Amino acid sequence: MEKIVILTGAGISAESGLGTFRDEGGLWAQHRIEDVATPEGFARDPALVHRFYNARRVQAAEAQPNAAHDALARLQRDWPSEVVIITQNVDNLHEAGGAQGVIHMHGTLAGALCAACGHRWTAPPEMAVGEPCPACAAPTARPDVVWFGEMPYHMDAIYDHLAGASIFAAIGTSGQVYPAAAFVHEAMMSGARTVELNLEPSTGASSFDEVILGPATEAVPRWVDQILSSQ
Secondary structure (H helix, E strand, O other): OOOEEEEEOHHHOHHHOOOOOOOOOOOHHHOOHHHHOOHHHHHHOHHHHHHHHHHHHHHHHHOOOOHHHHHHHHHHHHOOOOEEEEEOOOOOHHHHOOOOOOEEOOEEEEEEEEOOOOOEEEOOOOOOOOOOOOOOOOOOEEEEEOOOOOOOOOHHHHHHHHHOOOEEEEEOOOOOOOOHHHHHHHHHHOOOEEEEEEOOOOOOHHHOOEEEEOOHHHHHHHHHHHHHHOO
16 A cells, blocks of 8 residues: 655644744744754854744644644544654644654754753753753753754654655645755655645745645645545
């Protein structure tokens, strides 16, 4: 049976109230990416970075999964073969919607990471500068999120999944951030049918076999219905 591999980006969580990089007036619009989402920014002003991610953590904790998250969980549950969800998002809305085994390639707001020894633990609601690592006591705790210039997590597993995909879908992604933007090409080389679901065409939309446009809460449930009815 056909294995489905799905990549999700900020567009799938936007209708749950979590803004994308490009939203005017949102949390991201108030800060330069270089200041809050790079190792250099953290080294320069860790207090600013902690304030930014503390605010994002509060937002994410208050958000609820939407119909798109629910539909992907239903696809996982009802499809007779494997459905792998890879997300660029650092929220837990896929899990809250019932998805299993989600691969968080950019980490998660719910996690803390020691910049000294690499130990990971559950982040408190608010993190502060100088917070000690529970393993080595170094005062170097940071959010366990992948910043620009850092290598995303779980890449070997992701490429293995892409190599085995019969269907690859990218949902709510901009097509501008690598290596995720190249996943469609990896899947195509393995013979997968490819589809993009987005509010508007991404930068890489021309690489997909099919492009479905519309809000995620409408387009994704419709696509899942179509996939399930094709069994």
